[in-house]
Amino acid sequence: MTDLPPHxxxxxxxxxxxxxxxxxxxxxxxxxxxxxxxxxDAWRRLVDRFAGLVWTVARRHRLPAADADDVCQVTWLRxxxxxxxxxxxxxxxxxxxxxxxxxxxxxxxxxxxxxxxEPDLVPASSVDGPEDxxxxxxxxxxxxxxxxxxxxxxxxxxxxxxxxxxxxxxxLARAFGLRPGSVGPARTRCLxxxxxxxxxxxxxxxxAAAGARR
Amino acid sequence: MxxxxxxxxxxxxxxxxxxxxxxxxxARVAVREAGAPAGLALVADxxxxxxxxxxxxxxxxxxEFAGAGTGLAVQLTTSADGTLELVGLVTPAKATVTARTPSxxxxxxxxxxxxxxxxxxxxGPLSLxxxxxxxxxxxxxxxxx
Numbered sequence: 205m206t207d208l209p210p211h212x213x214x215x216x217x218x219x220x221x222x223x224x225x226x227x228x229x230x231x232x233x234x235x236x237x238x239x240x241x242x243x244x245d246a247w248r249r250l251v252d253r254f255a256g257l258v259w260t261v262a263r264r265h266r267l268p269a270a271d272a273d274d275v276c277q278v279t280w281l282r283x284x285x286x287x288x289x290x291x292x293x294x295x296x297x298x299x300x301x302x303x304x305x306x307x308x309x310x311x312x313x314x315x316x317x318x319x320x321x322e323p324d325l326v327p328a329s330s331v332d333g334p335e336d337x338x339x340x341x342x343x344x345x346x347x348x349x350x351x352x353x354x355x356x357x358x359x360x361x362x363x364x365x366x367x368x369x370x371x372x373x374x375x376l377a378r379a380f381g382l383r384p385g386s387v388g389p390a391r392t393r394c395l396x397x398x399x400x401x402x403x404x405x406x407x408x409x410x411x412a413a414a415g416a417r418r
Numbered sequence: 419m420x421x422x423x424x425x426x427x428x429x430x431x432x433x434x435x436x437x438x439x440x441x442x443x444x445a446r447v448a449v450r451e452a453g454a455p456a457g458l459a460l461v462a463d464x465x466x467x468x469x470x471x472x473x474x475x476x477x478x479x480x481x482e483f484a485g486a487g488t489g490l491a492v493q494l495t496t497s498a499d500g501t502l503e504l505v506g507l508v509t510p511a512k513a514t515v516t517a518r519t520p521s522x523x524x525x526x527x528x529x530x531x532x533x534x535x536x537x538x539x540x541x542g543p544l545s546l547x548x549x550x551x552x553x554x555x556x557x558x559x560x561x562x563x
Binding site: 239244247248251252255256258259260263269271273274275276277278280281282283284285286287288289307310311314344347348351362363365366367369395398399402407408 | 423424426427428430432433434435437438440441442444446448449450451452453454455456463465479520542543545557559560561
């Protein structure tokens with residue numbers, strides 16, 4: 205995952221572009237080929253690039269962190285196991301999403317039989333965890349409240365887009381059970397809703413907030 | 419706060435729910451640990467209900483795999499100490515079965531009928547490798563056990 209730019213230089217919302225327009229598929233193909241040939245550095249770069257996506261898909265299934273850990277580990281071990289057979293690098297993100305989703309669903313089903321109480325994605329624990337410390341910041345807490353007011357499907361879609369903005373509409377459609385043609389409109393609706401709620405909460409600079417009210 | 423809602427959200431998610439370092443650590447060495455491609459496909463995953471045994475914590479499942487001339491059925495029971503006990507039947511018989519996890523591997527020989535038994539298998543990612551007598555090994559996919 206790339207580092208974030210400093211907050212002092214906000215950038216305009218990115219235009220939606222397919223990965224091949226950015227030359228990323230070529231680079232991805234080279235990384236996969238190098239990893240398959242035994243280049244451990246290339247493998248590490250693949251892990252760093254997609255770790256956020258895999259984690260987000262695992263957490264989407266409301267697994268406790270320990271189970272999400274296991275699911276993510278299994279996904280990476282399976283990818284390493286299947287790497288020699290992976291011929292189309294453009295399918296890698298879809299493969300990771302599908303594999304993580306299936307294993308997470310399998311584990312979730314098993315755990316629900318064991319522990320009928322479903323864990324929260326962000327536990328309302330009386331003991332301070334890292335999320336409590338982060339959410340003591342007023343803006344962060346307000347953004348989190350805004351985010352959790354969105355419909356659940358919007359939360360999942362925006363989470364995925366946030367951690368892996370290069371995800372293609374085809375992969376998103378597969379991950380969320382949507383028709384490919386409905387991903388773009390769904391993304392637009394969810395972003396508009398998020399922007400509207402952020403504006404309402406005073407979390408956007410004035411020009412953007414004015415734009416959101418139009 | 420930034421004017422880009424997605425960017426603000428990404429920044430928050432990275433801090434509130436980051437990918438755990440232990441996940442990255444296992445992922446980074448997975449390419450060395452994964453082993454041979456999976457030749458055995460999962461064909462059944464059964465919930466067997468609760469075991470009331472004294473040494474058991476009560477969770478029992480059965481996985482069945484097939485492929486490459488090999489069949490494997492294994493029951494997984496969670497022990498009181500949180501590790502797994504495996505009892506399985508493999509064909510061809512007299513094979514050696516290795517239970518692989520990211521932290522350790524446990525090897526066990528099947529008897530002439532094909533039964534095998536392994537204790538103390540760590541819960542979490544697990545792959546089983548069957549080494550038939552005189553034949554090439556075949557592995558199951560990695561799964562959360």
